[in-house]
Every structure is written in C-alpha cells, then in structure tokens.
Amino acid sequence: MTSYRLGVLEGDGIGPEIVPASVLVVDAALAAAGASPAEWVDLPLGAAAIDTHGDAVPESTLTALEGLDAWLLGPHDSAAYPEPHRSKLNPSGTIRKRFDLFANIRPAKSFDGADAVVPGTDLVIVRENTQGFYADRSTYKGSGEFMPSPDVAIAMGIITRPAVERIAVEAFELASRRRGRLTIVHKANVLKLTTGMFRDVCREVAARYPDVAVDDFHIDAMTVHLVRRADDFDVIVTENMFGDILSDLAGEIAGSLGIAPSINASHERAMAQAAHGSAPDIAGRDVANPIAMILSSAMLLDWLGARHQDPALVQAAALIETAVAGTVRGGTRTRDMGGTAGTRAFAEAVAAGVKR
Structure with a gap:
C-alpha cells in the first residue's frame, strides 16, 4: 500500500x-x-x-x-x-x-433531507483557472489591471487556445465518466474573439468525444437556466470569471454555499x-x-x-x-x-x- x-x-x-x-x-x-x-x-x-x-x-x-x-x-x-x-x-x-x-x-449536488432551490441538482462546473477576465491571472508576472490616469482603469482578459484545449479535455473526460452531457458557457455574442474562441475550441475538442452530447449558452442565459432547471445539467465548462460566478450560484441552488x-x-x-x-x-x-x-x-x-x-x-x-x-x-x-x-x-x- x-x-x-x-x-x-x-x-x-x-x-x-x-x-x-x-x-x-x-x-x-x-x-x-x-x-x-x-x-x-x-x-x-x-x-x-x-x-x-x-x-x-x-x-x-x-x-x-x-x-x-x-x-x-x-x-x-x-x-x-x-x-x-x-x-x-x-x-x-x-x-x-x-x-x-x-x-x-x-x-454542486443537493442532499436528500435538506432544502435545495432545485432538488435533484447534480452537476459539476469545470472552470479554467489560469486565464480569463481576472486580472491576477492575465499575466505571467504583475497584474493585467492598471490605471493609465486617475480616471481610467483598464483590465485585460486573456484566452489562449492551449489553455482552452486542456480545460476542455478535462471537462469532456469528466462528462464521459458521468452522464455524458456537457454545456459550454460563454458570451460570444459580445466577446466574440475571446469567449468566442473558448466556445469554438471546446467544440473542436468535442469531436474527440462523440458519445458526449454538447450544447452551449451565453452566461446571462445560463444563470436563468440554473435557477429554473439546474437538475437538467451534468458538466459545465467555462472560463474563469464565469465559472466563479456560476459555481457560487450552483452551490446555493443545491442547498448552501457551505456544501x-x-x-x-x-x-x-x-x-x-x-x-x-x-x-x-x-x-x-x-x-x-x-x-x-x-x-x-x-x-x-x-x-x-x-x-x-x-x-x-x-x-x-x-x-x-x-x-x-x-x-x-x-x-x-x-x-x-x-x-x-x-x-x-x-x-x-x-x-x-x-x-x-
């Protein structure tokens, strides 16, 4: 042993x-x-x-x-x-x-005998953890957030193909061991190049997993879907900030952030x-x-x-x-x-x- x-x-x-x-x-x-x-x-x-x-x-x-x-x-x-x-x-x-x-x-999984906003919730959020729209993860050294003048604040959001590909593989591997469903969350209608790349690279990885059913939603729509029907979702993959927000929401939906x-x-x-x-x-x-x-x-x-x-x-x-x-x-x-x-x-x- x-x-x-x-x-x-x-x-x-x-x-x-x-x-x-x-x-x-x-x-x-x-x-x-x-x-x-x-x-x-x-x-x-x-x-x-x-x-x-x-x-x-x-x-x-x-x-x-x-x-x-x-x-x-x-x-x-x-x-x-x-x-x-x-x-x-x-x-x-x-x-x-x-x-x-x-x-x-x-x-995020609800418990029998405990209150949950959506009983039967049993999902996993797979969050890319090194890039995205949080400034502390946008650069190798220093911060991606800065102020060129006292009245202007700027933050960079970084998305790269290798980072998306490796998190997508993790998510698809997990979905293939669970119920075989994966949801990509993005905001490609507005952040076309960054989260658009995130969505598209995840779709490319999906071709390696033909037994996993795939769909995708904009982040704002996804918050509504979780509140209404969290029990319909299996594995959700998304970038850093969206994953942070969705996972806190999902925890409360399942019963408490304490679980x-x-x-x-x-x-x-x-x-x-x-x-x-x-x-x-x-x-x-x-x-x-x-x-x-x-x-x-x-x-x-x-x-x-x-x-x-x-x-x-x-x-x-x-x-x-x-x-x-x-x-x-x-x-x-x-x-x-x-x-x-x-x-x-x-x-x-x-x-x-x-x-x-």
Whole structure:
C-alpha cells in the first residue's frame, strides 16, 4: 500500500475548524478502506504566517508543497491582512500560479433531507483557472489591471487556445465518466474573439468525444437556466470569471454555499479548497458547516486514487461522500442547513458513518 504525504494549510477564519474536521474524516475513511494512513504535514499560511514568517505564503511553505502529493487549503481572509500583504496576490492565487493548477472542479449536488432551490441538482462546473477576465491571472508576472490616469482603469482578459484545449479535455473526460452531457458557457455574442474562441475550441475538442452530447449558452442565459432547471445539467465548462460566478450560484441552488466543494488541479498536483470564504463573523464558534471542506478532501482522495491507480483511495472518497449524505439525511446538520450540530460534532458523525 502506498502512503501519501498531504499538506495541511488551515488558513484564516473558520479554516482552523473545518480543515481539522476534514482531516478527522479522511483518516477514518482511509482506515475503513484499508489504505495506508496519510502523513499529514502542517504548513503556515495566512494571517498567522504573517505574524510568524512575515508573509502570508512563506517561501518555505511553497517549497514544502513541492515535495507533497497533494494538500488541503483552508479559506483565507486576505482582505483583512495589513499592507503590504493585502495588496499582494492572495494565498490561493499564489499557490495556483506556482503549481499551474489550471482546472478548478466544482460540483454542486443537493442532499436528500435538506432544502435545495432545485432538488435533484447534480452537476459539476469545470472552470479554467489560469486565464480569463481576472486580472491576477492575465499575466505571467504583475497584474493585467492598471490605471493609465486617475480616471481610467483598464483590465485585460486573456484566452489562449492551449489553455482552452486542456480545460476542455478535462471537462469532456469528466462528462464521459458521468452522464455524458456537457454545456459550454460563454458570451460570444459580445466577446466574440475571446469567449468566442473558448466556445469554438471546446467544440473542436468535442469531436474527440462523440458519445458526449454538447450544447452551449451565453452566461446571462445560463444563470436563468440554473435557477429554473439546474437538475437538467451534468458538466459545465467555462472560463474563469464565469465559472466563479456560476459555481457560487450552483452551490446555493443545491442547498448552501457551505456544501460546495472544489479542487484545483494540474496533471501532477491537486489542492482541496472549499468554494466558500473564511466567514470571520462565525470563526471560533463551532458553528461553521464543514461539508464543503470534507467533500473537497474526498475529491482530493479520488483525484489521487485515479492518478496513482490506487483503488483504496477511490473507495475512501466514496465512503466519505456516502457518509456525508447519510449524516444529513439522518438529521444531523449544521445551523446553515437548519440543524443544531457544531462543526466538530458533524465531522465526528460523518467519521462514525464512514466506519459503519
């Protein structure tokens, strides 16, 4: 059995609560699946790292990540950092750029026994993570956002064929393993050259996957379709900013942003990161919903299992997903889902479910 070295970066706000909760569940799942225990490596990041290392993402942390198989990243509250740290690229962005984590995979799945705007939602948004219309991802170095005068602000949006092609392949591979349907989201009626290229390159890649049914929608129309009939969609592929917006919307449609997981991945490395933020207003109160982080960790195990052809890790991921759904269905829920369970108690209930 292979043993994996996994990084733990708790981050800010509720991170020191939901990340340890996820470690607890992962340990239980690996044991239940007969896999080797993970070797957890704690690394400084965020406000605490500014205090101890003078940087929100110390170079020692980045160097250590290079030697790990994958890692769990808690949320960060970079808007609250003191200057000059607040104006720097945020911690998750720094790590994504360092390791070229080009694919942001964000599922949205409703739970039986929990409120959802569209019950039966079960979709995955595949978001290109390195380019698009966010300025911090438009250039190799520096920012694609600048002001030539005090009254003029300019932002660049970058779309390249190689980046679109590799995210399209990820999306089609995923759709071929799921229900065989893929939706391309763009704004080619207005952004003809940039998102028009995104749509067209995805269509070219579609020719390699004749068993996957393909359609496409403008971003504004897609928001309406998700609210009305999210349960009709399977895999959605889109550029960076559109994917960010749609995945938050889809998380709420499925029941709560607190249940929205994600991983950021390249072909060589992956990072589990819940789609939600650091929620500083509830930090330290044991009321945060750890589902998104727990399910992100399950996605990470599944990614590692596929990459290393390790069925025990794939089984551990499936055990976590089943246990989370069973825990919610059985009535144990956190406050945002209408329940009373605390963060730790919910994680312990999931870990117990995994063992059963």
